[in-house]
Amino acid sequence: MDNTHSLNVKKPTQALVTGGGGFLGGAIVRLLQKRGEDVRSFSRSFYAELETLGVEQIQGDISDQHAVEQAVEGMDLVYHVAAKPGIWGDYSEYYQTNVIGTGNVISACLKHKVARLVHTSSPSVVFNGTDMEGIDESAPYPDRYHTHYPKTKALAEQMVVKSAGDGLASIILRPHLIWGPRDKHFVPRIIERAKRLVKVGDGRNLVDTIYIDNAAEAHLMAADRLESNPELSGKIYFISQNEPIPVWDMVNAILKAAGLGPVRKSIPHRMAWLVGLLLELVYKCFNLNGEPQMTRFLADELATAHWFDISAAKKDLGYVPRVSTEEGLRRLEHWLKQNTKD
Numbered sequence: 001m002d003n004t005h006s007l008n009v010k011k012p013t014q015a016l017v018t019g020g021g022g023f024l025g026g027a028i029v030r031l032l033q034k035r036g037e038d039v040r041s042f043s044r045s046f047y048a049e050l051e052t053l054g055v056e057q058i059q060g061d062i063s064d065q066h067a068v069e070q071a072v073e074g075m076d077l078v079y080h081v082a083a084k085p086g087i088w089g090d091y092s093e094y095y096q097t098n099v100i101g102t103g104n105v106i107s108a109c110l111k112h113k114v115a116r117l118v119h120t121s122s123p124s125v126v127f128n129g130t131d132m133e134g135i136d137e138s139a140p141y142p143d144r145y146h147t148h149y150p151k152t153k154a155l156a157e158q159m160v161v162k163s164a165g166d167g168l169a170s171i172i173l174r175p176h177l178i179w180g181p182r183d184k185h186f187v188p189r190i191i192e193r194a195k196r197l198v199k200v201g202d203g204r205n206l207v208d209t210i211y212i213d214n215a216a217e218a219h220l221m222a223a224d225r226l227e228s229n230p231e232l233s234g235k236i237y238f239i240s241q242n243e244p245i246p247v248w249d250m251v252n253a254i255l256k257a258a259g260l261g262p263v264r265k266s267i268p269h270r271m272a273w274l275v276g277l278l279l280e281l282v283y284k285c286f287n288l289n290g291e292p293q294m295t296r297f298l299a300d301e302l303a304t305a306h307w308f309d310i311s312a313a314k315k316d317l318g319y320v321p322r323v324s325t326e327e328g329l330r331r332l333e334h335w336l337k338q339n340t341k342d
Helices: 004-008 023-034 048-053 065-072 091-111 148-165 186-192 212-228 247-257 269-285 296-303 311-317 325-338
Strands: 014-018 038-043 056-059 077-080 116-120 132-135 169-175 235-239 306-308
Touching (some): 014 023, 014 065, 023 038, 023 048, 023 212, 038 065, 065 091, 077 091, 077 212, 091 116, 091 148, 148 169, 169 212, 186 247, 212 235, 212 311, 235 311
Parallel strands (some): 014 077, 038 056, 077 116, 116 169, 169 235
16 A cells, blocks of 8 residues: 555644634634644633634633643644734733733743744834834834833734744734724724714825735745744734725725715814823723723824835735735625624
8 A cells, every 4th residue: 555645745733823713813713724724722712603613722811821831732833813902901901911921922832842933913013103104124113102002012022023032933923904804893993983983184194904814814924934934033024905095095995884974074183182182181080991082092093104015024925915905895895784684
């Protein structure tokens, strides 16, 4: 009997996705499964959809070192997607998840000799409140941050870069404004606030976004290239649709996909910034629940340009956004119609 063929069959990769029940994490899980990889998810909650897919699930908190070590054991590859997003909340909560959690993933990878780590970050780590137009990965971290998410994600990035120097093959990706079907944050927030949305600034500022399938595919590309090209370890890459769009055009396109009208009211950037400052003070002084409708960070984000040079990702990772923004919006509209039926 000739066993030559069976000897050449590639063994499935054992891949862990932290935050595998989330928007991006779930998309990565589905792509990995489609490729025939063995996938494990680590999240705080149990997800019926992952169970239906036959994905192994380990529940735990990313800030719990022992739980993370259990999840990482036996893995060849880790996609660290889990994070605490948002623009408001206690610093300790962001620090525990985004910094301590990342440290736990790194130490577990080193302990269990995991071959590769792909870490999901954010372009907000280099946002200094002014326009970011065509910037590349050489852009420095700002001297100060107006919100906890980018500050803690910047600290996490630096830890991952250091781990590459300590022998863990790792790549950092910075996707900006991920959207698409199954979105649990960006799209729902726009739809929920449709009647209260107000344009900040003149509306001409361009922003990069990234469709969910493109973001997930970029993560798999990063892992593949890291395996074949270890010298990429420690590098950071912006990824996007590679077609900047005026921010309010994108908001209105999402509203249209949901069958809603465009945003018509507007407010000057400076006024929105001052309103944000006032609301931040009120929320802090009176310890109010929820988050302010406007903050200084949000005002700056909505009124400034955010688009990036992704030539490094194209060159090193072979990244090309295969789903266009136009096609992504069609898919989003179809999904919203399917999921808002009575």
